[in-house]
Amino acid sequence: MIFSKDSWREIFDTIKKNKLRTFLSGFTVAMGIFIFVILFGFGNGLQNSFAKYFTDDKVNTIRIYPSSTSLPYKGYTANRTIEFTNQDLVEIKENFNDQIKDIVVRNTRYFQIKYKEKSNNYQVRAVSPGHKEAEMTIIMQGRYLNEGDIANSKKHVVIGRLVAQDLFNDKNPIGQYIFGSNHSWRVVGVFQDEGGDREERTLYVPYTAMQEIQKNNDKIEQMIVVYNPEMDYAASMELERKLEDFIKKKKFISPEDNRGVYVSNTGDALENSKNFDSLLQIVVSFIGIGTLIAGIIGISNIMVFVVKERTKEIGIRKAIGATPKSIIAMILHESIFITTISGYIGLIFAMIVLKLIGNNLEAKYFISNPYIDTGDAIWATIILIFFGALAGYLPARKAAKIKPIIALRDK
Numbered sequence: 001m002i003f004s005k006d007s008w009r010e011i012f013d014t015i016k017k018n019k020l021r022t023f024l025s026g027f028t029v030a031m032g033i034f035i036f037v038i039l040f041g042f043g044n045g046l047q048n049s050f051a052k053y054f055t056d057d058k059v060n061t062i063r064i065y066p067s068s069t070s071l072p073y074k075g076y077t078a079n080r081t082i083e084f085t086n087q088d089l090v091e092i093k094e095n096f097n098d099q100i101k102d103i104v105v106r107n108t109r110y111f112q113i114k115y116k117e118k119s120n121n122y123q124v125r126a127v128s129p130g131h132k133e134a135e136m137t138i139i140m141q142g143r144y145l146n147e148g149d150i151a152n153s154k155k156h157v158v159i160g161r162l163v164a165q166d167l168f169n170d171k172n173p174i175g176q177y178i179f180g181s182n183h184s185w186r187v188v189g190v191f192q193d194e195g196g197d198r199e200e201r202t203l204y205v206p207y208t209a210m211q212e213i214q215k216n217n218d219k220i221e222q223m224i225v226v227y228n229p230e231m232d233y234a235a236s237m238e239l240e241r242k243l244e245d246f247i248k249k250k251k252f253i254s255p256e257d258n259r260g261v262y263v264s265n266t267g268d269a270l271e272n273s274k275n276f277d278s279l280l281q282i283v284v285s286f287i288g289i290g291t292l293i294a295g296i297i298g299i300s301n302i303m304v305f306v307v308k309e310r311t312k313e314i315g316i317r318k319a320i321g322a323t324p325k326s327i328i329a330m331i332l333h334e335s336i337f338i339t340t341i342s343g344y345i346g347l348i349f350a351m352i353v354l355k356l357i358g359n360n361l362e363a364k365y366f367i368s369n370p371y372i373d374t375g376d377a378i379w380a381t382i383i384l385i386f387f388g389a390l391a392g393y394l395p396a397r398k399a400a401k402i403k404p405i406i407a408l409r410d411k
Contacts, residue, residue, distance in 0.1 A: 011334050021306060022338060028298035029339045029388060030346030033381050036291045037350035037372050040380075043284030045370030049362060061104075061134055062225040062240050064247065065262040073254035082251050082260055084220040086211075092223070095246060099231070099239055102130040104224035105207045109214075111180040113203065115167040122163060124180065124203045126210030134224045135193065137204075142174045142189035145206055149188075153208040158189035160200035183213055240265045288380070296384065300391035303335060307395040314399050324400035328393065335392030336385065343381040343388075351377065 015022045066082040089103055107126040112119055131137070132144045140161060149156050157178065164173050173187045185205060193199035211218055227239055244263045245255070253260035307314075314327055354370050361367040 007330070007333060010330070011337055014334060015338075018306075018309075021302070021309070025302045025306070025335075025338050026342035026345075028302060029342035029384060030349070032291060032294065032296075032298065032384055033343050033346035033377075034350045036288050036380055037347060037377050038353060038370075039291060040284055040288050040376065041350070041354040041370035041372045042367055043280060043287075044372060045361070045367035047280060048370075049366045049368040060227050060229045060231065060236070061266045062227065062236070062243060063264045063266070064223045064225065064243065065221070065264075067259050067262055069253055069257050070259040071254040071257040073257065074252050076252050082253065084223060086218040086220065088247075088250070089220065089223065091250070092225070092243070092246070096225075096239070096243070100225050100227050102128075102133070102226045104128050104130040104134045104226060105220050106131060106222040106224060107207055107210060107219070108221060109181070109210070113163070113167070113178050113180040115176065115178045118167050120163075120166055122201055122203055124205060124210075126207040127204050128207055130226060131204065131224070134226055135195075135199075137191045137193055140190045140192050141172070142187070144189055144191070145204060149206040150208050153212045154206055155183055155185045155209050156188045156206060157185040158191055158204040159187055160202050161190060161192045162197060162200040163203060164190045166201075181213060236265055296387040296391060300394075303331075303388075303392040304395045307331060307392075307399045311399060311402065315402065318400075318402075324397075327400040328396045331392055331396035331399075332389055335396075336389045339385045339388035343385050347377055347381050 064084075066084050069076070069078055069080045069082065072078050089105065093100070093103055105126070105128045109124045109126070110121060111124050113122050113124075125131070127145065128150055129145050129147055132139075137144065139158075142158070144158055145156060148154070159167075159173060159178075167173070167178065168176070173190060176187050177184045178187060179185075180203075191200075191204075193202075207220070225239075225243065227236060231239070240263055244261065247253070247261050248255060248257070251260065310331075317327060317330075318324075351372075354372065357367075357370055359368055361370070
C-alpha cells in the first residue's frame with residue numbers, strides 16, 4: 001500500500017484539501033530542525049573562536065618570569081630584585097634534560113625602527129630559535145633565527161608581516177637593512193602569526209646580539225620551557241612545581257614567597273580549554289535536544305488534531321472494509337511524507353543561513369564560522385522524522401480501534 005500510486009494520489013489529495021493543517025505540521029518540523037541546526041552551529045562557532053583566540057601559542061610550555069621577593073630569607077632582605085642570567089639557562093637544561101625539549105629566551109624592548117625615510121615604533125623581542133615553535137610562528141619569506149645567529153650574536157632580524165608592509169610596501173625586505181637601537185639589522189625573514197595584528201607588528205632578533213648591545217650583559221627577562229608533548233597534565237604540573245622549587249633554591253627565595261618568581265603553565269590553559277569545550281558541548285547538546293523535543297511535542301499535538309479531524313473519514317473507511325492496519329499505514333504514510341520533506345527543507349535553509357553568517361558575528365558575539373557536521377544534521381532530521389512518525393502512530397492506532405458506528409457519529 002505504501003508504494004502504490006493510489007496511496008500517493010490520496011496523500012496529495014488530502015494535502016490539497018487541508019493546506020493549513022499540512023502547513024502547520026510541516027512548519028513545526030522545519031522550524032524544529034532549523035533552530036536545532038542554527039543553535040548547534042553557533043555552539044561550534046563559539047568553540048572556533050575560543051580555539052582561535054586562546055590557543056594560538058603552543059600549549060606544552062611553562063613560562064618563568066623573575067620578580068621581587070616579598071619575604072626575607074637566609075640573610076637576604078625582602079623586596080630583593082631577582083634576575084635570570086644565561087647561566088640559569090644552562091643549569092636548568094642540565095637538571096631537567098630528560099623532561100624538556102628546549103628552553104626559549106625572550107627579552108622585550110621597544111625601539112624606533114627606520115628604513116630609509118620611513119620609521120615607526122615597534123616591539124622588538126630578543127629570542128632564541130625555539131621561540132618559533134613556542135609561538136607557532138609561520139615564516140612567509142626567508143628564514144627564522146638559527147643557532148648560528150645566537151652563537152655569533154648576529155644582528156639579524158625577522159620582521160612581522162605588518163612591519164614589512166609599513167616599511168617596505170611591495171618591496172622584498174629580505175637582505176635589506178633596517179636601523180634601530182643605534183645599530184643596523186639585516187632582515188632575514190618575514191613571519192605571520194595567528195595572534196593577530198599586534199603580533200605581526202613585532203620584530204625578532206637574537207637575544208645574544210641584544211645582550212651585547214645592551215651594556216654587554218647576560219640578563220634574561222623570561223624563559224619559556226618547552227616540555228615533552230607526550231607529558232600529561234599531571235606530569236606537567238609536577239614539572240612546574242619542580243622548576244619553581246629549583247629556581248627558588250638557587251636564587252635564595254623563601255618557599256613561602258609567592259612573588260620572587262612567577263611560573264605559568266600553558267598546560268593549565270589547555271586543561272581549562274578542554275573543560276570549557278566539554279561544558280559548551282553539553283550546553284549546546286542540551287539546547288539542541290530540548291529543541292528537538294519541543295518539535296516532537298508540536299508534531300504530536302498536531303497529529304492528535306489531524307486524527308481527530310479525520311475520525312468520521314476513518315469510520316467510513318472501516319465501514320467499507322478497511323482494516324485497522326491499513327488505517328494506521330495511511331496516516332503514517334502521510335505523516336512521514338510531510339515530516340521528511342519539511343525536515344529537509346528546514347535543514348537546507350539552516351545550512352544556508354550558517355554559510356551566509358560566516359565571520360559576521362565574530363567581532364560582536366564571538367562566534368566564528370558557525371557550522372554543523374552534515375552527519376549530525378542529517379541524524380537530527382532522521383530522529384525528528386522518526387518521532388514524527390511515532391507521534392502520528394499513537395493517535396492513529398487509537399483511532400483505528402474505534403468502532404465504525406461510533407466514528408460515524410463524530411461531528
